[in-house]
Amino acid sequence: MNNVSDWLDGFYKLNPDAVQEEEVKDKKENILPLALELAAMDFRDKNFYSNLNDDQKKAISLWVLMRWMSSSRGDAEQHLILVNDVVNTDFSSISKHPELQWKLLALCGTSKKQYRDWIPPGKKLKKNRLEEALLQFFPLMKDSDLEMLQQINTKDDFEEFFKANAFDDKTIKEIFKSDTKGKK
Numbered sequence: 001m002n003n004v005s006d007w008l009d010g011f012y013k014l015n016p017d018a019v020q021e022e023e024v025k026d027k028k029e030n031i032l033p034l035a036l037e038l039a040a041m042d043f044r045d046k047n048f049y050s051n052l053n054d055d056q057k058k059a060i061s062l063w064v065l066m067r068w069m070s071s072s073r074g075d076a077e078q079h080l081i082l083v084n085d086v087v088n089t090d091f092s093s094i095s096k097h098p099e100l101q102w103k104l105l106a107l108c109g110t111s112k113k114q115y116r117d118w119i120p121p122g123k124k125l126k127k128n129r130l131e132e133a134l135l136q137f138f139p140l141m142k143d144s145d146l147e148m149l150q151q152i153n154t155k156d157d158f159e160e161f162f163k164a165n166a167f168d169d170k171t172i173k174e175i176f177k178s179d180t181k182g183k184k
Helices: 002-014 021-030 034-042 054-059 062-069 076-088 098-107 129-137 143-152 155-164 169-175
Strands: none
Touching: 034 062, 034 098, 062 076, 062 098, 076 098, 129 143, 129 169, 155 169
16 A cells, blocks of 8 residues: 555656645535525525635526525425516626625525425427417417417418418418428
């Protein structure tokens, strides 16, 4: 065992840029635990962010914390509404001001510890050509209503609708090109 430590000492003398175990441990210790961040938000610690060192400020992800804050089990409705109204509004426009973002997150705390579930961001579903064409006429239609409209109408119904709304034959043919959800 002594030979290995001697070899390592010689290695580090020849390679001063090599990372030693202590340096790796120091870097891991500088990373901020999520539980500490969540507790600071829960107990409305508005100065938490300003008290962090530069490495910790770089490691913090305010967008992720916003998702965590909005998903509490205890005061779910309050957190969801507060985070959406106070923090999420114009979140990207204040992205160059992370301390302000933190303070807004801290405002949403309830001064008591909360248990949270991670809710991953939703995936955007790509609309097919028919859905895109229908949304030109019904921009406020919900996805479920759009799906229902496609289920109860046939391709001929849609072609007639588009012709009645001044679509040319070429455009109508493009709409139904290989991705129709309507009945045939």
